[in-house]
Amino acid sequence: MSMRLVTVFGGTGFLGRRVVRRLREHDFSLRIASRHPDRSRGFFGSGDPQLRAVGVDIHDERTIADALADAYGAVNAVSLTTVASENHDSRSAANQNMIAA
Numbered sequence: 001m002s003m004r005l006v007t008v009f010g011g012t013g014f015l016g017r018r019v020v021r022r023l024r025e026h027d028f029s030l031r032i033a034s035r036h037p038d039r040s041r042g043f044f045g046s047g048d049p050q051l052r053a054v055g056v057d058i059h060d061e062r063t064i065a066d067a068l069a070d071a072y073g074a075v076n077a078v079s080l081t082t083v084a085s086e087n088h089d090s091r092s093a094a095n096q097n098m099i100a101a
C-alpha cells in the first residue's frame with residue numbers, strides 16, 4: 001500500500017477535479033477514476049507523473065477493485081444525479097459495489 005496514493009472516483013467531475021487538485025497540492029499521488037479517463041488530460045494535462053487516469057465504471061466491481069489496488073485512501077465523487085437517472089436495481093448495485101470495495 002502506498003501511503004500517498006489516493007483514488008478519486010469521479011475525479012474528472014466538477015467536485016472530483018477540485019478534490020484531485022487539493023490532494024495534489026498536499027503532495028498525494030492520484031488515481032483519477034472515471035468511465036472516460038481520456039478526459040483527464042484535458043483537465044490536468046499530461047505532464048504530472050503523479051496523476052494517473054484509469055477507466056472505471058462503478059457498476060463493474062472488478063474495475064473498482066483494480067482502481068483501489070495499493071491505494072491508501074479513496075474519495076467517491078461520482079455524481080448521484082447521473083447514477084440516479086438509472087433504474088433502481090442498477091443504482092443499488094453500483095452503491096453496493098462501492099461499499100464492498
Ligand SMILES: NC(=O)c1ccc[n+]([C@@H]2O[C@H](COP(=O)([O-])OP(=O)(O)OC[C@H]3O[C@@H](n4cnc5c(N)ncnc54)[C@H](OP(=O)(O)O)[C@@H]3O)[C@@H](O)[C@H]2O)c1
Nearest residue numbers: 010011012013014015034035036056057058077078079080
Ligand atoms: N457540483 C457541486 O457543486 C456539488 C456540491 C456538493 C456535493 N456534490 C455532490 O458531489 C457528487 C459529484 O457531483 P459533480 O457535480 O462533481 O458531478 P459531475 O461533474 O457530473 O461529475 C461526475 C463524475 O463521476 C464520473 N462518473 C459518472 N458516472 C460514473 C460511473 N458509472 N462510473 C464511474 N464514474 C462515473 C464522471 O466521469 P465519466 O462520465 O467519465 O464517468 C465524472 O468524473 C454528487 O454526488 C453531488 O451531489 C456536488
